[in-house]
Amino acid sequence: MTFGIETRVPFLDFRLVVYLLSLPDEYKYKKGTTKRILRDALNEYLPELVKQRKDKIGFASPDFKLLKELDEKHWS
Amino acid sequence: MRTFSAVYCEWFKLDEKRYLDEVKRSANSHSPFIYPTMELLNENLDNFINHQEETVISFSQLTQYLVMKLAHENELKVLLDGQGADELLVGYDYMTGYYLNQQLRSLNLKSFFEELLTVIKRKNVEGLQLLSYHFSPNFLRKKILYRNKKYLSNRLNNIISQDNFYLSPMYKSKSLTTALIVNVDYKLEKLLR
Structure with a gap:
């Protein structure tokens, strides 16, 4: 909110949440492929590289490395 | 766009x-x-x-x-913002552990070994950890799921691991769907921030 920006979260629309939680497992995961129904739905829009990707992670950051460097360069 | x-x-x-x-x-x-x-x-x-x-x-x-x-x-x-997609659609590596456990317990062995092979091939350590959690005695369980962050103080690490304790109903879930429901229920408030 610092920058006066409103983020909307379409995946958390309760209708979608209830629907997705009610689906059989195979719609979500099989043999290393996650989010299967979403990949299928976006089949014609997603670039091949993204569609085939199997190592997606959350919003990650190189924490340990950053802290070490901040400590050495800025806080010492 | x-x-x-x-x-x-x-x-x-x-x-x-x-x-x-x-x-x-x-x-x-x-x-x-x-x-x-x-x-x-x-x-x-x-x-x-x-x-x-x-x-x-x-x-x-x-x-x-x-x-x-x-x-x-x-x-x-x-x-x-895409918040929630990982929670709802099995986006996290550790979640495959629930699926493995479920297939094994329901004696769906063909599927279990196929999935196990994929998990090993992909070096999905978190998935294997969660599977082993279900077959470990209680005193080992905390160790399996939670490792101290080396850059945090012991006190803060303890607080976080305590907080992690509230997640145990999720970790103990016997099926993938139950795990997802408990996970979304726990995380919804954080995701909506």
Whole structure:
């Protein structure tokens, strides 16, 4: 909110949440492929590289490395 | 379409720039990146802490803060955010452990071994950890799921591991669907922030 920006979260629309939680497992995961129904739905829009990707992670950051460097360069 | 992303330098092995570039190219989108350097993070740290008003244990939130700043500088007011997709659609590596456990317990052995093979091939350690959790005695369980972060004090590590304890109904779930429901229930309030 610092920058006066409103983020909307379409995946958390309760209708979608209830629907997705009610689906059989195979719609979500099989043999290393996650989010299967979403990949299928976006089949014609997603670039091949993204569609085939199997190592997606959350919003990650190189924490340990950053802290070490901040400590050495800025806080010492 | 316009998108906003943070990109760490190439030395970060989880960096996603090549995927972002590909989306940018195929959607022909206007997609500025922010590159969080030490200087930039340090410059924004005080302001970030002032606004966040609660403890965080990683740089993710500060990175997100910089993404919002980038959107603000581009005069955007409303953004769409993909929060929740991982929780609802098995996006996290550890979740495959629930699936393995479920297939094994329901004696769906063909599927279990196929999935196990995939998990091993992909070096999905977290999935295997969660599977082993279900077959471990209680005193080992905490050790399996929670490792101290070396850059945090013991006191803070203890608080976090205590908080993790509230997640145990999720970890104990016997089926993938139950795990997802408990997970969404627990995380919803955090995701909506």
